[in-house]
Amino acid sequence: MSITQQYLLDTCRARQLGTPAPPAPGTHDARVVRELREYRRFWAVLAGRPARTRLWHALRRRPHGQARPSC
Template identity: 45%
Template sequence: MDAIQQHMIDSHRAAQHGELPPPLPGRHDWSVLRAIRDRYRRKWSARPGNSSPPVG
C-alpha cells in the first residue's frame, strides 16, 4: 500500500468518525527538513571552537 492509498483510508475513517482528514502525504516535508537543518546548525554553533558547520 502506498502513501496515497493509506491517506484515502485514513480520510474515509476520519469522515466516518466526524473528524478532520489528515494532511496530504508530503505536505510537511520541507518544514521537517528545515527544522532538522536548524537544529543541526544550533548544535554545531554551540560547540566550542566551531564558528560554522562544515561545507560539503
C-alpha cells in the same frame, strides 16, 4: 500498502468519525528540512563549531576572479 492508499484510508476513516482529515503526504516536507537544518546549526554552536553551511565554505574556497570550468 502504499502511502497514497494509507492516506485515502485515513481520510475515509476521519470522515466517518467526524474528525479532521490528515494532511496530504508531502505537505510539510520543506518545513521539516528547514527545521532539521536549524537543529543541526544549533547543535554545531553548542559543540563550539561555526554554524555555517557547507555551501558557504565551498563558495569561500573559490577565488572571486576565477572562471567556472567549461564542459
